[in-house]
Amino acid sequence: MLTQEKTQNWKPLIKQFEKIAGKQGVIVTPEERSVYECDGLLSYRERPSLVVLPRTTEEVAAIVRICDQNDIPFVARGSGTGLSGGALPTEGCVLIVTTRMNQILEVDLENRRVVVQPGVINAWVTQAVSQAGFYYAPDPSSQIICSIGGNIAENSGGVHCLKYGVTTNHVLGMKMVLTDGSIVDLGSKVPEMPGYDLTGIFVGSEGTLGIATEITLQILKKAETVKVLLADFTNVEAAGATVADIIAAGVIPAGMEIMDNLSINAVEDVVKTDCYPRDAGAILLVELDGMAVEVEASSQRVADICRQNGARNVSAAGDAATRDKMWKGRKAAFAAAGNMSPNYFVQDGVIPRTQLADTLKQIEALSKKYGHRVANVFHAGDGNLHPLILYDESEPGALQQVEALGGEILKLCVQKGGSISGEHGIGADKRCYMPEMFSKADLETMQWVRHVFNPKELANPGKVFPTPRTCGEGAHTHNIPAELDGAMLF
Amino acid sequence: MLTQEKTQNWKPLIKQFEKIAGKQGVIVTPEERSVYECDGLLSYRERPSLVVLPRTTEEVAAIVRICDQNDIPFVARGSGTGLSGGALPTEGCVLIVTTRMNQILEVDLENRRVVVQPGVINAWVTQAVSQAGFYYAPDPSSQIICSIGGNIAENSGGVHCLKYGVTTNHVLGMKMVLTDGSIVDLGSKVPEMPGYDLTGIFVGSEGTLGIATEITLQILKKAETVKVLLADFTNVEAAGATVADIIAAGVIPAGMEIMDNLSINAVEDVVKTDCYPRDAGAILLVELDGMAVEVEASSQRVADICRQNGARNVSAAGDAATRDKMWKGRKAAFAAAGNMSPNYFVQDGVIPRTQLADTLKQIEALSKKYGHRVANVFHAGDGNLHPLILYDESEPGALQQVEALGGEILKLCVQKGGSISGEHGIGADKRCYMPEMFSKADLETMQWVRHVFNPKELANPGKVFPTPRTCGEGAHTHNIPAELDGAMLF
Numbered sequence: 008m009l010t011q012e013k014t015q016n017w018k019p020l021i022k023q024f025e026k027i028a029g030k031q032g033v034i035v036t037p038e039e040r041s042v043y044e045c046d047g048l049l050s051y052r053e054r055p056s057l058v059v060l061p062r063t064t065e066e067v068a069a070i071v072r073i074c075d076q077n078d079i080p081f082v083a084r085g086s087g088t089g090l091s092g093g094a095l096p097t098e099g100c101v102l103i104v105t106t107r108m109n110q111i112l113e114v115d116l117e118n119r120r121v122v123v124q125p126g127v128i129n130a131w132v133t134q135a136v137s138q139a140g141f142y143y144a145p146d147p148s149s150q151i152i153c154s155i156g157g158n159i160a161e162n163s164g165g166v167h168c169l170k171y172g173v174t175t176n177h178v179l180g181m182k183m184v185l186t187d188g189s190i191v192d193l194g195s196k197v198p199e200m201p202g203y204d205l206t207g208i209f210v211g212s213e214g215t216l217g218i219a220t221e222i223t224l225q226i227l228k229k230a231e232t233v234k235v236l237l238a239d240f241t242n243v244e245a246a247g248a249t250v251a252d253i254i255a256a257g258v259i260p261a262g263m264e265i266m267d268n269l270s271i272n273a274v275e276d277v278v279k280t281d282c283y284p285r286d287a288g289a290i291l292l293v294e295l296d297g298m299a300v301e302v303e304a305s306s307q308r309v310a311d312i313c314r315q316n317g318a319r320n321v322s323a324a325g326d327a328a329t330r331d332k333m334w335k336g337r338k339a340a341f342a343a344a345g346n347m348s349p350n351y352f353v354q355d356g357v358i359p360r361t362q363l364a365d366t367l368k369q370i371e372a373l374s375k376k377y378g379h380r381v382a383n384v385f386h387a388g389d390g391n392l393h394p395l396i397l398y399d400e401s402e403p404g405a406l407q408q409v410e411a412l413g414g415e416i417l418k419l420c421v422q423k424g425g426s427i428s429g430e431h432g433i434g435a436d437k438r439c440y441m442p443e444m445f446s447k448a449d450l451e452t453m454q455w456v457r458h459v460f461n462p463k464e465l466a467n468p469g470k471v472f473p474t475p476r477t478c479g480e481g482a483h484t485h486n487i488p489a490e491l492d493g494a495m496l497f
Numbered sequence: 498m499l500t501q502e503k504t505q506n507w508k509p510l511i512k513q514f515e516k517i518a519g520k521q522g523v524i525v526t527p528e529e530r531s532v533y534e535c536d537g538l539l540s541y542r543e544r545p546s547l548v549v550l551p552r553t554t555e556e557v558a559a560i561v562r563i564c565d566q567n568d569i570p571f572v573a574r575g576s577g578t579g580l581s582g583g584a585l586p587t588e589g590c591v592l593i594v595t596t597r598m599n600q601i602l603e604v605d606l607e608n609r610r611v612v613v614q615p616g617v618i619n620a621w622v623t624q625a626v627s628q629a630g631f632y633y634a635p636d637p638s639s640q641i642i643c644s645i646g647g648n649i650a651e652n653s654g655g656v657h658c659l660k661y662g663v664t665t666n667h668v669l670g671m672k673m674v675l676t677d678g679s680i681v682d683l684g685s686k687v688p689e690m691p692g693y694d695l696t697g698i699f700v701g702s703e704g705t706l707g708i709a710t711e712i713t714l715q716i717l718k719k720a721e722t723v724k725v726l727l728a729d730f731t732n733v734e735a736a737g738a739t740v741a742d743i744i745a746a747g748v749i750p751a752g753m754e755i756m757d758n759l760s761i762n763a764v765e766d767v768v769k770t771d772c773y774p775r776d777a778g779a780i781l782l783v784e785l786d787g788m789a790v791e792v793e794a795s796s797q798r799v800a801d802i803c804r805q806n807g808a809r810n811v812s813a814a815g816d817a818a819t820r821d822k823m824w825k826g827r828k829a830a831f832a833a834a835g836n837m838s839p840n841y842f843v844q845d846g847v848i849p850r851t852q853l854a855d856t857l858k859q860i861e862a863l864s865k866k867y868g869h870r871v872a873n874v875f876h877a878g879d880g881n882l883h884p885l886i887l888y889d890e891s892e893p894g895a896l897q898q899v900e901a902l903g904g905e906i907l908k909l910c911v912q913k914g915g916s917i918s919g920e921h922g923i924g925a926d927k928r929c930y931m932p933e934m935f936s937k938a939d940l941e942t943m944q945w946v947r948h949v950f951n952p953k954e955l956a957n958p959g960k961v962f963p964t965p966r967t968c969g970e971g972a973h974t975h976n977i978p979a980e981l982d983g984a985m986l987f
Contacts, residue, residue: 118914175697185942191939193942195916196914197880197916200934201961202943204665204697205943207665207697208946211692211693212693229747230747231747257719300791300793300794301790301791304790358687424685425687426685426687441691444691446681448681449683450692453692453695457693458949459948460945471692
């Protein structure tokens, strides 16, 4: 048991939580709590002191109120698929798990919106409206398991965000439980409300400002026609240059993804798509959607641009079965990395699209310098890189080296005018890199917002923002000014 | 001179401001200050105590610091074309006018972004990049005169926002002067940054959180083909139903505008487009853009839908000259209203698109009830209504009646599940209607944000939020709870 678990008298609290969420809604034993000790970022672990699974907004509010009254930190968690440790428990915390908040509360096709509880799985939203010809656009790779609440917290992206935008562009409104347990309604069912855009600030705030308990999502009409092009190149730089040229030509594909040689072979070993050529330096997948005539015309234009950039071959898939085959490998890329190496680490950074070719060269140089292979699979259209660093944790010092290599890649992204996170969030993992990207004044301004909504820092403490305690020493030395410690700011 | 002008010792302050902005940058005489006593909402007037025209971020910061140190309220103003009194001076305020901050600081075509000072006129942005085939999408009717800073403050829309979104969707980052005079950089040059979306909360905050001094805007590639369809109907409800059907068919036009019979005739009296039939109950303008094949196919589909809804005639314009002729009347609609009546008042409200036909009927009934003609010109695709209420201010009680009628229209919008403002903002004009739309808890949550960034309420005081002082009595009685007074909240 942790220090705080010992000092906090949990027995009467457990009774209170059980009164709210029922006996089945409170997980007490250390063994069962261990299930929740990490999210998709496996390298950080901490067992929560208690796990509570509410079913309604009112239950969340009641749980938060108890935490607030007893100064107990709390962390919200959906499916736990996040890759930045955003749902990592804090020492001594109550973990509020939304798995039982899994109801689709309203489907309003006429006004193109769906109201869901936060534990609803991303893919369920599309399933609920697909028959009627609609879909929910943001599609993280984990969409068959990740929750809408988690998507809101991390402002998740996905393959189709190039054309359709990330989560924040699809959230019309939310019912939120604030950190004192009060309930507010943000946004509405029509877009662009007057007053401050609080919906916008809560989306992507990684659980540090409150917990969304009802979310109004916008759904889109399915495109009449969808076509996928697969182009193969002798090197990844040519694929990168093609992406920039396609956008420059005025075509906006639904998605544009690049996989390099290492990823292609990893995927073919495991999935056997039979359409990714193993000797290609890189493949580029371009999905085009819209009216049939438009898709036809753009796909010809895209194929021409691919060939002008040296593509050896460009194949097209119009029917769903062939399209699925082409995407299958891309979607299995992270999983296939596990087949190449005992361990791997997924990085997430953004660069301006025009810098793709040069950045990929520099990542290759860094990979050689550190002696770790890096497989590149990424949302090329957005400039959103996902380098997979391969390593073996049984080798002494390997994890430290991988962290250093990952850090250098992030710094490279910032140097190129990009960002340290495209869609995975900052969480526990990248907070120490925030000063690479933001000035002291910028971070302080964000802290003002955190402080007003989360004054006691009970909601997901220690996430997103660097503190001298967490970042001032150890592996990451980032020269954090002492004033940036949340506790000292106010 | 106003009370505060008397009590505040302005002489030494004027010296300080002149030191910052130069003698030409400080306007002292009452006659010259009178020029700035209102914005486009002519019915509210207040002469500022001093007008200062800075040229740089540093000058704005220095001016704000003096205001902060001396507890002087300050209001930022661009071109003063706003329609909700957002730039209306507050009693005893320093008006910070951005007219001299009119430089386009950077044009980066490769990465599709432009950095501008806030006094840059909206249309200048497109002019700067047009030759290279790009444009800036948000296009308020006032685009040849309104400033980007004002667009940011009010989150301005325009005809093309149906497809391309409002201002907030096109702002990548901003340099801001906060209310204590400190300078921060929000957002960046790549979209979707980690951390809190402060850019999103500052856009549309109507000058209550600080002053934007450098703005990074996203520019778009011009569409290959643009076509405008003009359909005429015997009644406005049929035009409204057509709009809903076009969207339901999966077509997203660049813009869809409706004008009713009264507006058509007003416009034809003044502009003589010769393409708006005077006997039509309503006309619908639909602009389609994209690749040539796509525009051709969608325009056939749209024309069919118009005819299915009873359109008497559908004409199309592909060349720029005919397109401009079709749009000319729509763009002159507000001005033409001045020819119909000694005075007019433009309302701005939003309803779900599917409620168009019914809402228009109810507005007609309200118009009869109050005995004031209402001309309807609106962004139909967004459900953003702009009823023009015609009146003669020389008639006793007319203004009060018009305010009451405008208020009933807003309440109708809220009842329909819409909003009290689509693109003109709340400003001084609509603050008393905020409780129609937001609960006490929602408004308090916004006040928390205001308070943290603007703790002394010196930045644009009295705007956006209702207070018992301004809304508790008089013409608008809205039953504002006493706790909602900003001064009492903290």
